[in-house]
Amino acid sequence: MEKTIAGKSITVNEEGYLTDFSQWDEKVGEALASEANIALSPRHWEVLKYLQNEQKNQVALSIRRIGKSGLVDIKEFYQLFPPAPLKTATKIAGIPKPASCI
Amino acid sequence: MANHLHHELKQPDWQISIIDERKGHHYQPGYLFLPFDIYAPEDIVKTIEEFIPKDVNLIRKKISRILPSENKILLEGNDELAYDVLIIATGAKIAPEETEGMKGSEWQKSVFDFYTFEGALALRNKLRDWQGGKLVVHITEMPIKCPVAPLEFAFLADSFFKHKHMRDKVEITYVTPLSGAFTKPKATEALEHLLREKHINIQSDFAIEHVDNEKKEIIDYAGRAIPFDILVTVPTNKGDELIERSGMGDDLNYVFTNKATLQSRDYTNIFILGDASNLPASKAGSVAHFEAEILTENILLFLKGQPLKEKFDGHANCFIETGNSRALLIDFNYTHEPVEGSFPFAGFGPLQLLKESRMNHMGKLAFRWIYWNVLLKGTHIPFVSATMSESGKHYN
Numbered sequence: 011m012e013k014t015i016a017g018k019s020i021t022v023n024e025e026g027y028l029t030d031f032s033q034w035d036e037k038v039g040e041a042l043a044s045e046a047n048i049a050l051s052p053r054h055w056e057v058l059k060y061l062q063n064e065q066k067n068q069v070a071l072s073i074r075r076i077g078k079s080g081l082v083d084i085k086e087f088y089q090l091f092p093p094a095p096l097k098t099a100t101k102i103a104g105i106p107k108p109a110s111c112i
Numbered sequence: 113m114a115n116h117l118h119h120e121l122k123q124p125d126w127q128i129s130i131i132d133e134r135k136g137h138h139y140q141p142g143y144l145f146l147p148f149d150i151y152a153p154e155d156i157v158k159t160i161e162e163f164i165p166k167d168v169n170l171i172r173k174k175i176s177r178i179l180p181s182e183n184k185i186l187l188e189g190n191d192e193l194a195y196d197v198l199i200i201a202t203g204a205k206i207a208p209e210e211t212e213g214m215k216g217s218e219w220q221k222s223v224f225d226f227y228t229f230e231g232a233l234a235l236r237n238k239l240r241d242w243q244g245g246k247l248v249v250h251i252t253e254m255p256i257k258c259p260v261a262p263l264e265f266a267f268l269a270d271s272f273f274k275h276k277h278m279r280d281k282v283e284i285t286y287v288t289p290l291s292g293a294f295t296k297p298k299a300t301e302a303l304e305h306l307l308r309e310k311h312i313n314i315q316s317d318f319a320i321e322h323v324d325n326e327k328k329e330i331i332d333y334a335g336r337a338i339p340f341d342i343l344v345t346v347p348t349n350k351g352d353e354l355i356e357r358s359g360m361g362d363d364l365n366y367v368f369t370n371k372a373t374l375q376s377r378d379y380t381n382i383f384i385l386g387d388a389s390n391l392p393a394s395k396a397g398s399v400a401h402f403e404a405e406i407l408t409e410n411i412l413l414f415l416k417g418q419p420l421k422e423k424f425d426g427h428a429n430c431f432i433e434t435g436n437s438r439a440l441l442i443d444f445n446y447t448h449e450p451v452e453g454s455f456p457f458a459g460f461g462p463l464q465l466l467k468e469s470r471m472n473h474m475g476k477l478a479f480r481w482i483y484w485n486v487l488l489k490g491t492h493i494p495f496v497s498a499t500m501s502e503s504g505k506h507y508n
Contacts, residue, residue, distance in 0.1 A: 072254075073253070074253060075363060078363065084321070085321070085333055088333040093334055094317040
């Protein structure tokens with residue numbers, strides 16, 4: 011479905027995840043974050059860029075792997091993106107919701 | 113696999129060996145029934161020998177390491193075994209030590225698993241004279257073997273306490289790291305309806321940080337605390353340490369595997385069967401069974417130097433016990449989620465998909481016989497194909 015955010019028209023799925031990453035930019039990210047009541051700090055951006063990069067390299071995302079990434083521990087990840095950090099952060103980052111298998 | 117392959121690869125050209133350090137072969141789906149006294153230990157464990165074809169060599173030793181670039185297995189005591197083709201089927205097992213406090217002072221006193229024989233048995237002994245309180249059924253993190261088993265446990269517990277006329281004394285809570293009861297939307301809807309019907313509370317998006325043995329609580333990373341009198345947890349599941357020792361797996365010791373051919377990503381003469389792989393398929397017995405048919409074909413193609421078939425579709429077929437002698441059945445693959453319909457014959461059944469029925473429960477119980485007498489012998493189940501059929505299923 012189409013959605014207008016930060017003055018831009020984007021396509022999202024039923025759960026609000028972008029279906030085309032090329033429509034994402036930092037303004038879209040900020041707007042999606044404020045929908046989740048999160049004001050993005052430089053620390054948030056570090057994590058978001060990391061997630062986008064992992065997605066680009068086709069690494070399956072999981073809380074465990076992020077906790078062991080050396081970038082952020084799980085506790086901080088929760089503080090940054092409450093209440094369900096992986097789901098919240100991937101939505102803001104414009105990447106698909108991780109398939110938590112199966 | 114040995115039962116499939118020994119018809120095709122005959123002596124003296126071929127020698128098939130199975131290396132297994134254990135004495136008994138366990139029917140793992142039976143662990144679910146042991147805590148409720150539905151199955152007895154002897155229903156679940158048989159000796160390995162009785163399932164090994166005569167011309168297959170059984171080696172009862174622990175493996176120290178696989179040396180994939182030398183095509184060798186290093187056994188305990190420094191014996192070596194060279195191979196032309198290797199099939200890895202080392203499975204997945206629980207790793208409670210991954211979670212702080214899980215294997216603490218309350219382990220097997222009020223904190224139990226039912227994914228091991230010992231855990232299921234200890235839980236049975238606890239439940240036999242338990243007077244009631246807070247029962248928490250919990251999944252630590254995905255992926256786990258048989259992702260429906262914890263739900264089945266919750267359903268069977270509801271039924272168990274009803275029959276003991278003490279359901280009003282037991283509060284059952286289902287705690288999951290997922291955002292709902294299951295991993296796929298349509299099945300989640302059906303299963304959450306059943307949870308509500310059976311007065312089982314659900315706590316979702318719960319990523320456990322630690323178990324507090326003194327207060328008897330589980331606490332997640334967001335600080336949410338859930339108290340328990342009995343915690344039945346499914347700890348983190350991992351592949352065998354052998355995979356880690358051999359440097360062949362991911363961070364959970366699952367072997368990198370091509371999801372359509374079942375060949376190792378890194379070594380052409382290594383194939384992976386069942387839970388040992390990192391496939392994005394369910395870690396369920398039915399998956400291993402369907403894989404075995406395709407793997408047999410692909411190993412024979414590999415030996416002839418022909419291209420492998422990219423045929424495996426992630427097909428899984430699972431009965432879900434819902435208590436009170438009823439069960440659901442789900443049938444799905446990598447791309448198609450479980451939906452309603454009839455199975456295996458379109459429009460006829462006799463099994464109904466994603467709906468509770470007695471017939472499905474009979475199917476689940478019959479499955480133990482099928483496992484020991486048909487599956488382990490490598491016989492094909494009539495009317496059930498290795499790849500999923502879309503016929504009889506109600507997709508939108």
